[in-house]
Structures are given as C-alpha cells and as structure tokens.
Amino acid sequence: MSASATLERLPAGEPPLESSGISVLNPPSTPQASKISIAAHAANNPRGRNFRLHWFGLLAIAAWGALGAITLAWPNRPAGFEDWVYTAEFGIAALAVAALWVFFTISASISGPAGFLQRANGLFRHGAPWIVASALLLMLWEILTAKTGRLPPPFFAPPSSLIDVYISDYARLADSTYNSIKLLLEGVAWGAAAGFTIGVSIGWSRTVNYWVHPVLRFLGPLPPTALLPIAFFFFPSSHAASVFLIALATGFPVAILSWSGVANVNKAYYDVARTMGASEWFLIFRVAVPAALPQVFVGLFMGFGASFVVLIVAEMMGVKSGLGWYLTWAQGYAAYVNMYGALIVMTIIFSSLISLLFAVRDRVLIWQKGIVKW
Amino acid sequence: MVSAAARKPLPEENAENAAAHTASRIRVEQVSHGFDTPAGRLEVLENVDLDVAPGEFVALLGPSGCGKSTLLRLVAGLEAASTGAVSQDGMPIARPDPSRIVVFQDPTLFPWRTVWDNVALGLQARGILKQEKGRVDAALRKVGLEGFAKAYPHQLSGGMAQRAALARALVNNPRLLILDEPLGKLDSLTRLEMQGELVSLWQKNGFSVLLVTHDVEEALFLAQRVVIFSPRPAKIITGIAIDRPYPRHRDDPVLTGLRHEVLNQLGLGKSW
Numbered sequence: 001m002s003a004s005a006t007l008e009r010l011p012a013g014e015p016p017l018e019s020s021g022i023s024v025l026n027p028p029s030t031p032q033a034s035k036i037s038i039a040a041h042a043a044n045n046p047r048g049r050n051f052r053l054h055w056f057g058l059l060a061i062a063a064w065g066a067l068g069a070i071t072l073a074w075p076n077r078p079a080g081f082e083d084w085v086y087t088a089e090f091g092i093a094a095l096a097v098a099a100l101w102v103f104f105t106i107s108a109s110i111s112g113p114a115g116f117l118q119r120a121n122g123l124f125r126h127g128a129p130w131i132v133a134s135a136l137l138l139m140l141w142e143i144l145t146a147k148t149g150r151l152p153p154p155f156f157a158p159p160s161s162l163i164d165v166y167i168s169d170y171a172r173l174a175d176s177t178y179n180s181i182k183l184l185l186e187g188v189a190w191g192a193a194a195g196f197t198i199g200v201s202i203g204w205s206r207t208v209n210y211w212v213h214p215v216l217r218f219l220g221p222l223p224p225t226a227l228l229p230i231a232f233f234f235f236p237s238s239h240a241a242s243v244f245l246i247a248l249a250t251g252f253p254v255a256i257l258s259w260s261g262v263a264n265v266n267k268a269y270y271d272v273a274r275t276m277g278a279s280e281w282f283l284i285f286r287v288a289v290p291a292a293l294p295q296v297f298v299g300l301f302m303g304f305g306a307s308f309v310v311l312i313v314a315e316m317m318g319v320k321s322g323l324g325w326y327l328t329w330a331q332g333y334a335a336y337v338n339m340y341g342a343l344i345v346m347t348i349i350f351s352s353l354i355s356l357l358f359a360v361r362d363r364v365l366i367w368q369k370g371i372v373k374w
Numbered sequence: 375m376v377s378a379a380a381r382k383p384l385p386e387e388n389a390e391n392a393a394a395h396t397a398s399r400i401r402v403e404q405v406s407h408g409f410d411t412p413a414g415r416l417e418v419l420e421n422v423d424l425d426v427a428p429g430e431f432v433a434l435l436g437p438s439g440c441g442k443s444t445l446l447r448l449v450a451g452l453e454a455a456s457t458g459a460v461s462q463d464g465m466p467i468a469r470p471d472p473s474r475i476v477v478f479q480d481p482t483l484f485p486w487r488t489v490w491d492n493v494a495l496g497l498q499a500r501g502i503l504k505q506e507k508g509r510v511d512a513a514l515r516k517v518g519l520e521g522f523a524k525a526y527p528h529q530l531s532g533g534m535a536q537r538a539a540l541a542r543a544l545v546n547n548p549r550l551l552i553l554d555e556p557l558g559k560l561d562s563l564t565r566l567e568m569q570g571e572l573v574s575l576w577q578k579n580g581f582s583v584l585l586v587t588h589d590v591e592e593a594l595f596l597a598q599r600v601v602i603f604s605p606r607p608a609k610i611i612t613g614i615a616i617d618r619p620y621p622r623h624r625d626d627p628v629l630t631g632l633r634h635e636v637l638n639q640l641g642l643g644k645s646w
Contacts, residue, residue: 268482275450276496276546277472286498290486367486367526 002042003200050111056128057105061098063135063187068094069135071142071160077149080268084146086167088157094135101131157337165341171328173338175222180322183239184353187246191307192300195251199258199299203292224248224306225313232318248301249310261292293367304357308350323349344363385538390550397428397582398462398473398549400449405458407444408607417607418444422458424601424610426550431583436603440549440584444497445608446552449584450476462550475548479555481535483527489538490514491525496546516575533564537571544579551576553585557592570597573620590636593627595622602639611639642645 026325027107071091076084101124108121126130144151147160166173198216201208224245235241273287275370315324330338365372399496402424408417418441426432429487434442447453448460451470459466462474477497483492494510497503503510517537527535536556544553553572557565576583587593592602594616602611614636618628 042387238534266482268478268480269484271452271476271484271501272478272542273495274452274476275468275470275472276501276542277474287484290484293486365486367488367528371485371528 005052018214034250051109051233052111054105054108054125054128056132057101057108057124060101060128060131060135061105063132063139064094064101065137067139068092068098070139074143074147076146076344079153080148084158084161084367086163087146087158087160090142090158094138101327103107114134140339141276154334154336157340162335162341162344165338169338169341173341173345176323176326176342177349180311180320180324180346181349182252183242183319183322184246186249187243188304188307189309190243191247191250191303192254193336194247195254195299195303197260198251199255199260199296200226200262200284200289200292202255202259203262204288213259216252224310226327227312228317237316238318238320242311242319244311246312248305249306250300253302253306254296257302258292260287263289264295294365294372297357297365300357301354304354382565383401393560396547397430399427399428399460399464399645400424400426400550400555400582400584401461401464402445402449402532403459403461404458405445405448405455407441407448407453407456407458408531419448419455420609421605422608422610426582426584428498428549429580429582430599431585431597433585433597433600434603435587435590435593435600435640436450436494436608437605437640438588440629441608442607443554446476446554446584446586449550449551450474452476456504459586472500472546473548474550474552475543475546476532476552476554477536477543477556481527481532481539483530483535483542485527487527488520488523488525489530492527492538493545509545509547516544516578517541517571518541526557528605531564532560533568536560540572540575544575547579548581550582550584553583553587555588557587558588565592572596573622579621590633590640591624591629592633594636600632600636602636614639 026166066273068091071094104121104124106116108124112118112121142158142160145153156291164207198212207366227245227248228241231245232238232243235244250369269287270283274284277364278286303347311322312324314330315322319325323342326342327339329344330336344371348372379452380532388620397405400637405419406417406418408415411414422445424432424445434445436442444453448455451467451474454468462471467474483489485496487495488533492509493513494503494507497506497509511520511523514523517540519534519537522530522534522538527538530538536572556572557568560568573596583597585593585597597616602615604611614632616629616632618626621627638644
C-alpha cells in the first residue's frame, strides 16, 4: 500500500513508474528506478505484469482517427474549380498516424524492460497532449477551409492541399531553400566576424573606441532594409548587396554586445593575468574574449533574428531565388497554397538555425551550466 | 609543544639557507603615492619605508582604506609609485612579474576555466605549459584540490576557491607571495584552517610573504613581523617583531600580550 502510494506521487511520464513491472528480471537503467520498482513489484504484482491504461493515448487515437474520418467522409465543399487534391491521401495518412498511436498507447500502458522502446514510450507520454492538440488544430483547419469554406479559397487552403505543393513544386522549393540558407549563412558569417572584431576592438582600444564608436552609434540603428535600394544600386550583383545587408543586420548587435562584454570584464581578471606574465595578446584572447563570450552569444541571437528579416525582404525585392522570392512569385500567380508551403519551410529552417545556435552556445559556454537559465 | 624541526629559521639564518635562492628581498624606500580624483589629489601613501628579508613573513595592519592594498599593487608592479623606489633583489620593480604573485581577497578564478586550467594560467601565459604540466598537478596537490581538477569555479565552496587561487599562485614558484586579505571573505572555521595551511605552505616553499589583513589575531598567528599603518595617507607607525616559533598557538600568552600592544598602536586599546 505504502509503495503504491509513493508511486502515485511520482510525476506522470517518468519512465521508472511504468517500467516497474518486470524490472526484477531486467534491471532498469537507473538505480533509483530499481529500488522503487522492486518495492512496487513485491507489493502489488506477484505475476510480473502491470497494465495501466494511458488515457491520453486513447485521446490521441480518437483525435487522429476523427481527423482521418472527417477528411474522408465529409465531402469537400465545391470551390468553383476542380476539387482539392490529396484529400483522400491526407485522410488515410491521419488514420495511419492514429494506428501508430494505438501501438504506442498499448506499449506505454504495459510496463516493459528499460530500453529504446521505453524511451520512445516516455516521449509519447510526454508529447501526447501536443499530439491531441495538433490533430484538433488540423481538423479545425480542414473543416474551415475544404469542408465548409468559411475561410474561402483561393486565399486559404486546407492542410491536405499542402501535400500537393511539396510534391508538384518540390524542385523549385528545394532550390529556393538552398539559396536562402546559402545567402543567409554567407551574410551572417561576414556580419558575425566583422561585428565581433569591431566590438572587441572598441572594447579594448581607446583609439578605436574614439573613432568607431560614434559611427556605430550613428549608423547602427538605421534598419538595413532602408539601405536596400542603394545597396542594389552600388553593388555589382543583388547577391553581393544582400550579403552586405544581412551582414550589416547581424553585425550591429554582435558588435554592440561584444563591446559591452569586453568593456565589462572584471578588471581583477586582468590584474591576475598580468602578475603572471601575460602578454597583451593573452589578455585579449585568453581573458577578454572568453569573459565576453556570453554577451557575444546574446548578440548573435539578436543578429540572427535581424538577419532573417533582411534575408526575406532582400529576396522579395531583388534576389531572383530564395524563399522570399518564392513568396512573391507565388503571390504573383495567386498560388496561395504554395505561399503556405514556403512559410512552413521558412519556419522550420529558421527555428532549426536558432536551435543550432543554442546547441553551439551550450557547448561553447559549458562552464555556465548551472549558472545561466536560458 | 614545538619541535625544533618544525621551527622556521629566522631571516638571518635563512640567508645561508637554500630558501634564499627562492625568496626575494623587497625594498620600499621613501615611497609616496596618490591618485588624481575629480575632487582633487588623494594622497594614499606617505614616505613609506619597508624592507622584507628573503623568506620573511610580514603582515601589514592598518585601518580600512588606509592604502595598504595600494602598497601591495606597487610591490606587485601593477602600478608605479608617484615618488620613491620599490625594488626586488636590488632591481627596480617596473612591471608585474611571475616571481611576485598576488592572491586577492576574491579568488578571481576565471569562471570559464576548470580548476586545472585556472591553476595552469601562469604557465600558459608564459608559454611553458606544455613542458611543465606536472607543476599544475603538484600545485593542486599542495592545496588538497587534486580531486577537483575538472570542476568549474562555481562548483567550489569559498574555501576551495581560495585554495585554487593559492595553487594558481604557487604554480609559478613565486619568490614573493603578496596576499591581499586572502582569507577576508571566508567563514571563521575555514579561515582558521587556511591560516594553518598558509604557514605550512610558506615553510615548505620558502618564499617571502607580504600579507595585508584586518585581523590582528591572523597577523600575529602568521607573521614574523607586523607593520602597523596610520589612517590615510598611510605612514608606518611601528613594526613589531613576533619572535615565536611555528606552529603557533592561539592561546600563547605572548601573542595575547602582543595583541594588546597592536590594538593600542591602532588606537583601539580601549576596545580590548
């Protein structure tokens, strides 16, 4: 009794809870889990089996099943042109996903040995509310567009029709994505390098500070997009102009924050290094720069955000490929479904890049682990 | 009681000792120093004369903010004296040098470096880390931190961080250790423990020590000579030799008597 009471108070979604059943035969990975599970096993479960229905799993099955059923059974509202494509495929796919949740719900309800499956079950338990919510959102989307036409075509399109974009316009979209990433990274790399160098120089040298700081303060706040027409005029190619503007957008926050990082280094660090015979070079690259790096990363995050804006605007205005260009191109042909398709790709790319930067930050600033909470 | 072997030789005996090669003589002659502030010139030191024999342990005592720490910065070479001369073994001190290492009140460990990398700082700065790696481990062993080489400073307690700072100083084999209230921020139990460790590190390594402290008992427990400063601008009021063997005992009646005398000199005789 007491053992099960303890178990009930464990947070839901903790693997030890469900893996308790046959853990005597297959020791679970963590010692903590083994202690709990053996006690629970002895108290409640002499046969070594343990079934606890994962209710949210049932909800996930129901939601995705309903999405599939509605998509297939409810006829699309005639939209004045040929019917939306891939409606049946979307419905079948939703049912297939529901079937997958059947498997995971059963698997997550029966406790089993720790291992890959248990980890997958843990993920499923953790993500189940989102799985349910996403099915409901897709359902609402499908009903408002294809089924009832409350959001009218051609400006709105059902999720099922997005499949068409990715299949029929795959090549152009992939090419645009590739060119966007290439242009973005080129600009960000130049901007980050220049911003970092300028920021550290301003923070370190009085002379550089005297000359560069006012320029930075004066020109920095100007939105790079305002320079777009001039840049296209001055630079030999629209590509070079875009790289310059993206670099500008990235460089400004990186420079400001690198500078503030270097300027705010604890002066005692320099004293310590100097008494130990450190050279000027050592003071800059082994003291000032590492101490400023957390600030530099804040600047990089801000710079990245600004660079996305400039990238898309530059591509909309002048560059003849890329996701921004794709948006205007789709708009020109009234191909609104393609626009949604491109927006989704954009979201995925940009959020992945930010996640990548977080991963790099966590690696480089591993010493902050336990101090910094963002 | 005190065994003869544990007794630290006096500076005079030290001259013939091997320690003489590892310890510096520091001379501060007629040094005055001040700062220009928005409110005008601020005189901090006035005609200070101080002589530290090789291997000697000297404590500087004085009221808060009187300029003792400024004197340490001059000896370290972090600042140049306005007037007067500061020299090490007869050579004028013009810039910081690894033979004179400062340990500050704050450990000032670099938070982005592990304890090992922090201790390695001086060797790395001089470009000899690759050949001399063993010295880092030896320094960590001296302060009992060999198990924490891979830890980051924020994972250490105050006492451990200050030990790491000591190791970072010792790795340079300094001939003068400059201690600027190194135990000032530690809790009282850790402070007592570290005082004992400071004495034994000094005895084993034979360097000269210049210690600034606010703690009269600490000065009497550690130093061979206590130099007392007046309020700012700091002048030397007097020097008191503490001719007691090591390890010392806090209830030694001679030290208790000296404590009264020191407090008197500081104008605090009545508080005792």
